[in-house]
Amino acid sequence: MKELADDTLDPVALACSRICHDLVNPLSAIAGGAELLGLQAGSSPELALVSESVAAAMARIRFFRIAFGAPGEGQSIASREIRTLLEELQRGSRIQYDWRSEAAHHRADLRAVFLLMQCCETAMTAGGTIKVENGDTWTIEVTAKRLNRDPALWDRLTAPPRPADGLPPSHVHFLLLPQVLSQLGRRLRIEANETALTARF
Structure with a gap:
């Protein structure tokens, strides 16, 4: 993975927005089909599992669209919408928002x-x-009861943006956050110990 310069971040973000948008449509169709089956055949543990899994997947995709997608000039999101999204994400999860x-x-x-x-979630095993x-x-x-912070990852967040240097795709948020903060003209400050962390920007 190469370093994403400012002039390449937006095309990548647009691609992420497109992928997330295209994934929502088939998931919505699955959710609708499961609902129809429930109305026709009655509820069952299997249908409930399908519905819950689809809802969790759609919530995660909406989260990814905000985190990785193109923000759009002047676009805002209401607090109620954010809370609803986070409530859906935390169902059945050990992480609460x-x-x-x-x-x-x-x-x-x-x-x-x-x-x-997402960086915080990585440490909240x-x-x-x-x-x-x-x-x-x-x-x-x-x-948290325990925070597992990898210094090699977290040191990136308070330093100027730098190349991926072998960073795996599962930790791409550690690559992107410094670049996004740089575009916003913000600087991240972090205080942490074994069970708590405070970050400000």
């Missing part, structure tokens, strides 16, 4: 927040809570 902001926010800011949340607040700055607070 506490969204404290009441305002609508620009997609460009939310892209940075969601990428940072035993689960925990991610709390997000917004005032003069964005503040993300993580509490």
Whole structure:
């Protein structure tokens, strides 16, 4: 994976938006089909599992679209929509979300927040809570029984953007976040110990 310069990030983000958009349509069809089967044949554990799995997949795709997709100039997302998305994501998950902001926010800011949340999730192998607040700055607070932070990954977040250097695709958010923050003109500050983390930008 090569370093994504500012002039190549937007085409990649557009591609991510397109992929997420195209995946939602067949998933919606599956959800609709499962609902019809439930009406005709009655509910069953199998249909419930299909419906829950589709709902979880659609929530994750919407999350990815905000984190990796093109933000769109001037586009905002309401707080209620963000809360609904996070509530769907945390069903059956060991990670819980506490969204404290009441305002609508620009997609460009939310892209940075969601990428940072993914970085936090990577360290939360035993689960925990991610709390997000917004005032003069964005503040993300993580509490967990244990945080497994890889210094090689987390050191990237407070340094200038740099090449992937063998970074696996599963950790691409650690590559993208410094570039997104640089585009926003923001600097990330992190304080952490074995069970808690606070990040601000």
